[in-house]
Amino acid sequence: MHDLVAKTALGGSEPRVDTVGSVTCTEVPGVALASVAARRGKETQAQKALVKLIGAPAPEVQRFTGDQVLAFWSGPDQWMIEAPFDSHEDLADQAKAIFGQTASVTEQTDAWARFDLLGDGINAVLELLCQLDLRRFEPGYAARSSIHHIGCFALCRGTDHVSLYGPRSSAGSLHHAVTTAMISAH
């Protein structure tokens, strides 16, 4: 076991938590990510492997499926898979073992910073941040758009729970945008 200590995307030892009114924004570092893109001509096999990996049907466009290991649509024949970091730090290797030559797999764990927005009234925050149609935010919805010029994924896990994934290097700016909007809206 190596002896290097991890930092969160915001640079802390512990995840940052901010609460304004009924809405809480939590930094979530405990997540492993990998991108999966089907090889040319192997789209069907790749999808089958994905089903095996997540134990659920492959997600449609702008959706996510799965539970402990979860996949969300990120492009044509392309998905991002997500799993708990502690049990899946080597998620990309685990996935590659299942996908074999049917897909290209790339570790994405630390490419992204995740912030979870929780609570009543998160829509009032989100409408100040992104131009996605919030009427489509129902559980299982996953879309990419931009927040203050930062390309982000938004995953709707419940009516009062949305995860935002932004590039790790921009975590500070994204966090600032989100908490500023929380104060503005609540």
Place this chain on the structure above:
Amino acid sequence: MTQANRLSGGQIDRDTTLNFQFDGRSYTAHPGDTLASALLANNVRLIGRSFKYHRPRGLLTAGSEEPNGMVELRSGAHKEPNTRATTVEMFDGLTANSQNRWPSLRFDTLAVNDLFSNFLSAGFYYKTFMWPAAFWEKLYEPIIRRAAGLGSLSMQADPDEYDKGFRHCDLLIIGAGPAGLMAALTAGRAGADVILADEDFTLGGRLNSETFSVGEQSASDWATQAVAELSAMPNVRLMQRTTVIGAFDHGIYGAVERTGDHLPSLPAGKPRQILWRIYCQKALLCAGATERPIAFENNDRPGIMTASALRTYANRFAVTAAPRVAIFTNNDDGHRTASDLHAKGVKIAAVVDVREDAPLSYDYEVLKGAQVVNTKGRLGLSFVEVALPDGSTRTLDCGALGVSGGWNPSVHLTCHQRGRPVWDENLAAFVPGENLPVGMSVAGAANGVMSTHGALRSGAQAAATALNLATLPDLPEAEDAPLAQTPFWYVQGCKRAWVDQQNDVTVKDVKLSYQEGFRSVEHLKRYTTLGMATDQGKTSNITGLAIMAEVAGKSIPETGTTIFRPPYTPVPIGAFAGRMIGKEFHPTRLTPSHHWAKERGAVFVEAGNWLRAQWFPQADETHWRESVDREVRQTRASVGVCDCTTLGKIDVQGTDAAEFLNRVYANGFAKLAVGKTRYGLMLREDGMVMDDGTAARLAEDHFVVTTTTANAVSVYRHMEFVRQCLFPDMDVQLISTTDGWAQYAVAGPNSRKLLQKIVDPEFDISNEAFPFMACGKITVCGGLRARLFRISFSGELAFEIAVPARYGDALMRRLMAEGEEFDVTPYGTEALSVMRIEKGHPVGNELNGTTTALNLGMGKMVSRKKDSIGSVLSEREALTAPDILKLVGLKPITPEDKVTAGGHLMNVEGPIDAAHDQGYVTSVAYSPSLNSNIGLGLLKRGDERLGEKMRLVSPLTDLTVEVEIVSAHFVDPEGERLRA
């Protein structure tokens, strides 16, 4: 002062008293007042001075169309000039000041302009300030600027915060008068997602200004009840204090919500305004109509306003502009104002109606077939002179005159996509044309339906049509009077009769414009500035057009119409900026070692969106050069570490990955062995260099490509273009991994020794096992997955090591701790740059979009055995001519002489001019390795001119330096160090 002009009734809360100040004097008001109604209540009619002639001005209207009643609101940095008093919602402690006057509003020295009005007519500036040209900047412009204009800026940054937001709906209804409310009820009850936006702080539009009933209730009570029903609907969103400012492509509307303007001060972090982008399938414009004045001599005195404004002030705000009021009208609606005011106990001096068949009243005198020909009163209206049909005149004693010339539908938003309104002969006004913005329809007075019942009906119908509803709701009974008016624009013979009060344009100016040949409406506008003030001529455009039509002997539609543009009302720049101001203007990207570098006291520099450590000063260092020189020396002598995470990293996988890279890079990649890295040169299709970087082959079907920091995004985009658009059947997949890996350059003769202390022992990184340009997956510090590349930008024995970004901070600290025995130094972008210049490596300064591989000395890299992007056009004649620029190094003859990037190279003899230009300097640095200033440059036939002496000139900085042309590889030209 007591509120002398306050009437009974109205929608104000008399139980609460608010204090406010105007021009330093204290007054009282009530919640529900606007600044305008409160000033009138306190008998303040004089509010400002006019733009050009500094004439005393008061209020013309009661709404956002106001051209005159402009004030500077609030004070200090919060001061906002040119704020329409008619739209300012009263709050306790409000302060406002009149503008465009000196030294005081009542005595203004520039009012002499009014005496010289004959000289200041249309086109005055064009005609007067023509020559000499030199006078413009020093004399004319300062004088004009002082004399003209309205409010003054605070000259401080706007301290308020603004938000931007996004909302979606099925139906956006713009305006919450009778048509808008009825449309919202219809759509809301049918379950549609509705946004109802209105600029006012009380919804209801004119329903709040009228005394008639809707159904069994008063109009305002009906509006209140409708709003209550809509508020209870989860699918309806009411946006009061929200002006829809523009209709944009494909059903996008801009709207400004004034969330904080009515508050004495904003709570921390709360926005003053929010600029909403509203996406809707359908939009329904229910913006109502604007009453237009009639032009007559001296029609701009304070106290003269539109008749409907007088009515609004009386019915909604319980205020009369004066105890004794006269009306001048060409239609029946003007009489309604008289009867409403009379009912409130205001004395009606007379109703002056231009029509011979005007209706009579038992309550007050009506002068039929009469016209107002002049007015008197120094700082406000005292008397009105009326010409009677028998040729006699009458003088009416009154403090206010309500003028009604008919109503103009508010068609503005229908024009924002180049729609042209059409003339309605019956209304004598423009109504929306056929060519509306996609998805928009119009109802109520905005569509020329002027009665209340008509508005309710058309609102319901339009909503039902937009949403394909089968049934209409029951409509309440309401006033449905037919229109009765005779078009009448201005009183014949008048001269100083104002058409556009905000820009001081008179009837005479419009006629002069015609005489001088400015006859198209667009020319009229620009010559006279009619309608070009912040009110966009809401009360003046049509009148100006009518006068032009009459002079030209044409009809109004033949004369044309001007087109309206966004925004509908002025918007603070801050609202467009939103939160993206100051350092939040763009996202800031931090490297994994940022927090560590900050602790070390690093100086940071912006590189695109990134913040990078520029150098790391030590306690005894007082000048940046000391730090940078030390970092270079220490690295070249022992070992240095630099965070190079910012370089773009793109994962390229697939069975065709190698062939794909063959296409995007000018040099070959097919034969690159697994475990090896290669420098790659990427061209644009026109043959110019786009970017450079490395590609490391981690597996047969897996490469990691690096790009320059600056081009990471555009190179990725380009590679996706090649993949999807040019070679769609290639088996290749791309994804950016820039942020995922913390990547550090470890450079210097001791770099291997340092790395050996952290790389796990099963990985042999000796020169034999891991030679120059090797790459591979390794583990460090007891099992952490990592990648190692033996590449060098500094020219030293060097590696780049990458670990997952979350461990980047810890790895940097570990490298520093383990490197102590080697006197390791972190180095920043300055030292990085010095070392790359010493090695002659091109970067953005050299890859400047005008250089080819041949220019950079890499012509041989462009393979013509394959078809790669840019290879064909890089061979064009002019790009391969014998005297093209070649990359060279240069050294001043005197090592301390400063060399300047951007300076040009000239022969030692001969003139210094563009015709004799030999090339230019791209990069400069002080080289601590050579103890000399050095530079890189592009020189004609440079590769053949090594050893030649030249002059480096920079006329801008008055610099001439003698330099010697040398190889660009100043340090270790054979590359022995990096292979060590």
Place this chain on the structure above:
Amino acid sequence: MIINHPLLGPRDASEFTYLGDASLIDRPDGMAENAADAFYDYAYLRDNPAGEHQELWYHEAGDRSWLVVTRNTLTHEISKVELARDVARARGRSK
């Protein structure tokens, strides 16, 4: 502007990056005899129609698809949006 992405539905144009005429898909063969002339045309000559125009847009802040958007340059009406990959294949491009 709204671009109706064939997979994602309507999205704000601010999520996209514009490149230009969709004729950029038709890259000539660099190894052909007349390559120099063909590339000159390809790189520099464009039609500038007042009316329907096929153009390339990249969904930068979205799914990274390149799209061919048929847009009327006079009215801004967008009559068709296709995945550029499909258009490229239909125009005979492969590997």
